[in-house]
Amino acid sequence: MANRFTQALLIALALPAIAVPLACLLYLLMRGLPGFDSNLFSLNLGESGFGSSQGIMAQVIGSLALSILSCLLALPLAIGLSLYSRLYAGPRSNSVMQHVLTTFQSIPPLVYGLCGLVVFVHLLGWGISLAAGAIVLAMIILPVLTLNTIHALERVPSDYTDAARALGMSPSRVVWHVWRPRAWRSLLTGLFLAVARTLSETAPILFTATVFSGASWPNSLFAPVTSLQTHIFYLAQEAVDENAVARAWSSALVLVTLVAMFSLIAHLLNRRRSHHG
Amino acid sequence: MDSPALIATADNIENTLSQPTPSQKIRVEVSELSLKRAGRVILNKLNLSLADTGITAVIGPSGAGKSSLLRCMNGLIKDWQGEIIVDGVASKHWPAGEDALRQHIGLIAQKPTVFPCSIADNVLFGIRGKKRRHDNSQLIESCLKQAALWDEVSDRLNHDAQTLSIGQQQRLCIARALAVKPAVILLDEPTASLDPRSKNKIEASLHGLAKTMPVVVVTHDLDQVRRLGGQAFFMCDGTLIEQGDSETLLNTPQRIETREFFQWSVCDCPSDADK
Numbered sequence: 316m317a318n319r320f321t322q323a324l325l326i327a328l329a330l331p332a333i334a335v336p337l338a339c340l341l342y343l344l345m346r347g348l349p350g351f352d353s354n355l356f357s358l359n360l361g362e363s364g365f366g367s368s369q370g371i372m373a374q375v376i377g378s379l380a381l382s383i384l385s386c387l388l389a390l391p392l393a394i395g396l397s398l399y400s401r402l403y404a405g406p407r408s409n410s411v412m413q414h415v416l417t418t419f420q421s422i423p424p425l426v427y428g429l430c431g432l433v434v435f436v437h438l439l440g441w442g443i444s445l446a447a448g449a450i451v452l453a454m455i456i457l458p459v460l461t462l463n464t465i466h467a468l469e470r471v472p473s474d475y476t477d478a479a480r481a482l483g484m485s486p487s488r489v490v491w492h493v494w495r496p497r498a499w500r501s502l503l504t505g506l507f508l509a510v511a512r513t514l515s516e517t518a519p520i521l522f523t524a525t526v527f528s529g530a531s532w533p534n535s536l537f538a539p540v541t542s543l544q545t546h547i548f549y550l551a552q553e554a555v556d557e558n559a560v561a562r563a564w565s566s567a568l569v570l571v572t573l574v575a576m577f578s579l580i581a582h583l584l585n586r587r588r589s590h591h592g
Numbered sequence: 593m594d595s596p597a598l599i600a601t602a603d604n605i606e607n608t609l610s611q612p613t614p615s616q617k618i619r620v621e622v623s624e625l626s627l628k629r630a631g632r633v634i635l636n637k638l639n640l641s642l643a644d645t646g647i648t649a650v651i652g653p654s655g656a657g658k659s660s661l662l663r664c665m666n667g668l669i670k671d672w673q674g675e676i677i678v679d680g681v682a683s684k685h686w687p688a689g690e691d692a693l694r695q696h697i698g699l700i701a702q703k704p705t706v707f708p709c710s711i712a713d714n715v716l717f718g719i720r721g722k723k724r725r726h727d728n729s730q731l732i733e734s735c736l737k738q739a740a741l742w743d744e745v746s747d748r749l750n751h752d753a754q755t756l757s758i759g760q761q762q763r764l765c766i767a768r769a770l771a772v773k774p775a776v777i778l779l780d781e782p783t784a785s786l787d788p789r790s791k792n793k794i795e796a797s798l799h800g801l802a803k804t805m806p807v808v809v810v811t812h813d814l815d816q817v818r819r820l821g822g823q824a825f826f827m828c829d830g831t832l833i834e835q836g837d838s839e840t841l842l843n844t845p846q847r848i849e850t851r852e853f854f855q856w857s858v859c860d861c862p863s864d865a866d867k
Contacts, residue, residue, distance in 0.1 A: 474703060
């Protein structure tokens with residue numbers, strides 16, 4: 316009897332946690348799918364109708380460009396920091412470093428956006444640009460990427476490291492021959508989760524990287540781009556045209572699909588890692 | 593029972609028993625070696641020397657500092673005090689750096705750790721990339737033979753090393769350590785939890801190695817000390833209590849701590865659980 320009650324209580328608690336996102340997803344599909352037409356994935360920028368008629372390919376490319384560039388910037392720094400932490404830092408500096416990274420992780424992305432606006436857009440005079448947005452996004456994902464890499468390296472059994480060190484292998488050879496083969500899958504998992512995270516960030520790139528119109532392909536690092544996130548924001552906030560709102564729903568569905576795709580890759584890599592030990 | 597005549601001081605024993613004979617060259621000399629961890633003394637002013645050949649067994653209760661001694665000698669532990677002279681050179685100032693020192697003084701851990709690759713690749717694991725590209729079949733064969741493993745694996749060198757039995761994995765670790773051509777081999781309880789057949793094979797391999805280099809074996813197995821022969825050190829609480837020819841040390845221990853350890857009774861040294 317008590318078991319049944321506990322089971323029922325747990326189901327009652329778990330149900331909203333599953334039902335609410337599922338309902339959102341269903342609603343998104345209902346609103347977004349009808350807007351899928353031949354023009355949606357075109358590069359047609361459309362000059363009228365406040366985005367209601369234009370394709371979103373430029374926004375998809377802009378979002379991916381921001382994501383990939385930010386990951387390319389953050390990844391070497393994350394690897395460098397985590398290797399320093401594992402190879403050279405003492406327990407005290409490690410603890411301080413992990414505490415600082417955890418704190419940075421909890422800073423609202425908007426704050427990073429404001430800092431980027433002041434430093435890159437105004438102080439350095441880059442203007443609203445792909446480079447400024449990518450650096451800001453890189454700063455946002457750096458803590459999570461670093462902590463993930465540190466944990467990936469920590470999972471390599473210390474017996475392997477000790478055996479390799481006892482053979483006279485240098486730290487760089489230990490990293491390449493012992494750590495890399497066992498940690499790369501975790502590292503990639505973290506990377507794909509970071510890509511998913513950058514794709515879902517809106518506020519920081521709103522200030523630093525994106526414009527609503529007047530940009531198509533990101534043709535320079537110092538040119539503004541359009542992105543799916545901010546496109547949805549502008550359409551939903553300012554459009555009076557019903558078609559524009561419908562296009563916002565379709566764009567949202569595309570964005571969620573992209574984020575889900577990268578999360579799924581991360582999940583699959585993680586599963587393979589578990590199987591391979 | 594403990595006749596005062598039988599109880600010599602550690603200093604006297606160190607100076608009289610089983611030091612390398614004048615004809616033997618000193619390969620490793622440890623002077624005043626001390627190590628502390630979190631305020632606790634792990635090694636306390638240890639003095640010992642190893643001749644250029646022969647087996648040395650290090651015995652003592654758990655927590656006596658035996659494994660730490662090996663890790664200090666190999667260079668895996670760096671923050672020790674005192675001096676370790678290897679082939680006339682202070683190990684802290686080893687000319688080619690600490691990685692080269694670790695190659696010079698091979699260390700094999702208690703738990704056999706084979707890498708997830710083939711048996712042949714495991715033997716060559718410590719060898720630098722350039723040398724690995726050469727034909728190393730002779731080196732693989734000679735190292736596996738020295739480790740008494742060649743007959744069992746010669747027809748499956750490309751098989752996954754992790755499919756070997758624990759005893760075979762331990763001998764593979766010995767072969768891997770030999771492939772980087774060490775001048776001294778240190779083994780930390782290499783036969784703990786192995787079956788008698790694997791023990792015998794490893795001991796046979798150690799006897800062979802001891803003809804060309806000093807071999808230091810940490811062990812709790814007094815029968816093994818007897819079988820290995822050579823000299824023996826008894827450590828307790830980070831201190832070298834007694835040393836000498838293994839047969840003499842086992843038959844006529846001079847110190848009460850040694851005698852009590854040999855009788856499997858609890859000595860003054862705290863056990864692992866107490867620490």
